[in-house]
Amino acid sequence: MEELIRVRSTPNSTEEQDPAHRPPTQEKLFDDYAPRVYHLAHRLLGNATDAEDVFLQVIRKLPTFRGKAAFSTWLYRVAVNATLASRHKRALREVAPLPEPLEDFHEDGHHRAPVRRWMNRPNHLALDRDAHQLMEKAIAGLPESYRDVYVLADVEGLPNPEVTEMLGLSVAAVKSRLHRARLLLRKTLAPYFEEQTA
Amino acid sequence: MITCRELAEQLLDFAAGQLPLGQQEHVEQHLRSCSSCAAYLESYQMTIHLSRQLPGPPLPPNLARQLRALLMSFDDQTR
Numbered sequence: 001m002e003e004l005i006r007v008r009s010t011p012n013s014t015e016e017q018d019p020a021h022r023p024p025t026q027e028k029l030f031d032d033y034a035p036r037v038y039h040l041a042h043r044l045l046g047n048a049t050d051a052e053d054v055f056l057q058v059i060r061k062l063p064t065f066r067g068k069a070a071f072s073t074w075l076y077r078v079a080v081n082a083t084l085a086s087r088h089k090r091a092l093r094e095v096a097p098l099p100e101p102l103e104d105f106h107e108d109g110h111h112r113a114p115v116r117r118w119m120n121r122p123n124h125l126a127l128d129r130d131a132h133q134l135m136e137k138a139i140a141g142l143p144e145s146y147r148d149v150y151v152l153a154d155v156e157g158l159p160n161p162e163v164t165e166m167l168g169l170s171v172a173a174v175k176s177r178l179h180r181a182r183l184l185l186r187k188t189l190a191p192y193f194e195e196q197t198a
Numbered sequence: 199m200i201t202c203r204e205l206a207e208q209l210l211d212f213a214a215g216q217l218p219l220g221q222q223e224h225v226e227q228h229l230r231s232c233s234s235c236a237a238y239l240e241s242y243q244m245t246i247h248l249s250r251q252l253p254g255p256p257l258p259p260n261l262a263r264q265l266r267a268l269l270m271s272f273d274d275q276t277r
Contacts, residue, residue, distance in 0.1 A: 026269050034265055039254030052261055059268050102206060109201025115234035118241050135248055136255075154249040179210040186238075186245045193241070 020070040023062075033072070034059065036156070037079045043151045044083045046140050050090070054082045076158065080166045087144075098143050101183035118193040138188040142181055149174055150181035200224045205235050209242050 024033060037058050042051035058079050065074055104112050142150060152163045153174070164174050200208075205228050211217045212225050229236050257265070 026273075029269065030262075030265065035254060035257050038257050038261065042255050048255075048258065052258065055261060056264060056268075059265060063272055102203060105201075105203040105206070109203040111202050111234045111238075115237040115241075117237045118244055131248065132252060135252055139249070150249070154246055155252055157250060175210055179207075182210070182242060182245055183206065185249075186242050189245060189248075190241060193244075 018070070020072070021067040022071065023065055023067075024071055029062075033075055037075065040076070040079050040151065040156060041083050041086075043136075043139060043155065044080075044148060045087060050086055054079070054086050057082045073162065076152075076156070076162070077166055080152070084167075098145070098180075099184060101180050101187060104187070116190075116194040118190075119195040134189065134192055135185075138185050141188065142184060146177050146181035146184065149177040150185070153178050154182070199231075200228050202228075202232060202235050202238075205229075205232075206238065209239060213239075213243055213246070 034055075038051060038055045041054040041058075042048060045051050045054065058075070061078050061082075065071065068074075069077075106112055139147060139150065139155070148167055149163060149169075152158045152166065153160065158166075160171060160174050160178075163169075164171050167174070169177075205212075205225055208217060208221060208225060212222065217225065229239060
C-alpha cells in the first residue's frame with residue numbers, strides 16, 4: 001500500500017528507521033488519523049467551523065513530516081499547536097474563576113450528602129448514544145484549561161508526559177487539572193447515572 | 199483515618215496505582231468503611247472509562263472531499 005508522503009531525508013538513525021516514524025498509508029490517514037485530528041479540534045474548540053479550519057491547516061502540514069518523531073506524536077503536536085493558535089487568535093480566553101470541584105464536602109471533610117452508585121455498568125453505557133451525547137456536552141462545558149488536559153489525556157488516551165509537553169505545563173499542573181476535570185465531569189454526570197431512590 | 203475530602207484529593211494517584219504504600223492503605227481502609235466514597239471512586243473510574251469509549255463527531259462530507267483532494271495533490275507532488 002502506498003505511503004501518504006515520502007519522507008524526504010534518508011533515515012539515518014535507529015529512531016527514524018522505526019516503522020512508527022514512517023508516514024501512514026493514505027487509507028490509514030483517511031480512516032484513522034484524520035478523524036482523530038477533527039475530533040480533537042472539535043472538542044477543544046467547541047464548534048465545527050473552527051475545527052474544520054484547524055483540520056485543513058494540519059492536513060496541509062503533512063508534507064513537512066520528517067520522521068524525527070513517531071507520526072502520531074508529531075500529528076498530535078501539530079494539531080494541538082494549530083488549535084491553541086486558533087483559539088488565541090479569537091482571544092477566547094477564560095476570565096471566569098475556575099469552579100471548585102471539592103466544594104461538595106463539609107468543613108470536617110465528609111460528603112455533604114450520601115453518594116449513590118451509578119445504575120448502569122460501563123459496558124452498557126458505552127453502547128448508548130444518549131450517554132455519548134451527554135458526555136460530549138459535559139466535556140464541552142468544562143473550563144477551557146481543564147478541557148484541554150482532559151481531552152488529550154482521558155479521551156485521546158495520551159500519556160501525561162506528552163500532554164505536559166504539548167500544552168507547556170508542568171506535570172503537577174497537568175495532574176491537578178486532569179483530576180479537577182474528572183471530578184467536575186463526575187459531578188455533572190452523576191444526576192443522570194445515579195441509582196434512583198425508591 | 200483520612201476524611202472523605204482527603205480521599206477525593208488522592209483519587210487520581212490512587213486510580214493510577216501511584217500512591218505510596220502507606221497512603222494507599224489509608225485510602226483502602228477508608229473505602230472499606232465508607233459506602234459514599236466507594237460509590238464516589240466507582241463513578242470516578244466510570245467517568246474515565248466512558249470518556250475513552252467516545253467515538254467523536256463524524257468527519258463532515260465536505261471536509262472528507264477536501265481531504266481526498268489534498269491527499270491526491272501530495273501524491274502528485276511526490277511523483
